[in-house]
Amino acid sequence: MANALYTAFRNGVLGSHATRVDLDADTIKVALIDHGTDTPAPTTDDFYNDISAGLVGSLSSALTTKTIGTVAAGVFDSDNVTFTAVSGNSVESVNMLKDTGNTATSDLIAYYDTATGLPVTPNGGDITVTVAAGGWFTF
Amino acid sequence: MPGIRLQAPPGVRNVRYTVVEAANPYPVPYTCTSPMMGGCGSTHLFKTHHLNIDDTGAVIVSTGVYDRIKSRLELDGYVLANEVAKPPPIIVNGMPDVPAVVLFSPSNMEGH
Numbered sequence: 672m673a674n675a676l677y678t679a680f681r682n683g684v685l686g687s688h689a690t691r692v693d694l695d696a697d698t699i700k701v702a703l704i705d706h707g708t709d710t711p712a713p714t715t716d717d718f719y720n721d722i723s724a725g726l727v728g729s730l731s732s733a734l735t736t737k738t739i740g741t742v743a744a745g746v747f748d749s750d751n752v753t754f755t756a757v758s759g760n761s762v763e764s765v766n767m768l769k770d771t772g773n774t775a776t777s778d779l780i781a782y783y784d785t786a787t788g789l790p791v792t793p794n795g796g797d798i799t800v801t802v803a804a805g806g807w808f809t810f
Numbered sequence: 811m812p813g814i815r816l817q818a819p820p821g822v823r824n825v826r827y828t829v830v831e832a833a834n835p836y837p838v839p840y841t842c843t844s845p846m847m848g849g850c851g852s853t854h855l856f857k858t859h860h861l862n863i864d865d866t867g868a869v870i871v872s873t874g875v876y877d878r879i880k881s882r883l884e885l886d887g888y889v890l891a892n893e894v895a896k897p898p899p900i901i902v903n904g905m906p907d908v909p910a911v912v913l914f915s916p917s918n919m920e921g922h
Contacts, residue, residue, distance in 0.1 A: 672841065707831070707857030710838040727874075757900075759874040761859045763840055765902065787847045788902035790840075792859050793872035795813030796897030 679717035706763040719777035727759035748806035757793040813897035818867040819887035831857040
């Protein structure tokens, strides 16, 4: 596969999805996913409950210092994300989502399986996902 | 959560050691990232773990990984050295190359 925005998120931006994502106001988090348990499907999965079985460790804290259009036009950016003391299985992808507190209504946003350091075999220590200089993604 | 430091057999140094869980197929075959990024570039049909053995023959894994591959490690001569209270951090670098989404482009507008 390749890094991608979830299709449902893209459609949601245009108004065709049941819920909307406000990257400014909503709680945006990141999940480390074990594909051996649940392989994300960016073209068909829409909510976090579609991939949550593969979660390794816990969801990240909410993204901080989010910006839209600051790095460049249409770019979503934030601080790096650190997962503390990850003790679980090997991880094949990093996934961004809107956390509503209910996995069935938490929109999946972006899927990343291609980055330096992936796949990652946890060692029990922290795993930090650094955001590229160009931000998370561009519309 | 401590990590588990494993010691490779003599002579195994500075290599990537791959463990495949033959009983656990991926729901969808997984294409590993390129070696430059940290993967092996192969397509895996079964759950796969890549362990980077350092120049002393050691590698630290999480308890979750260790529990899953312990039997294979023992068969291959790896021994548990000790628990590591604070394993070194791991960095996943950059989340690049999500293609920009083009909402409108001049070519789309032609003919309208």
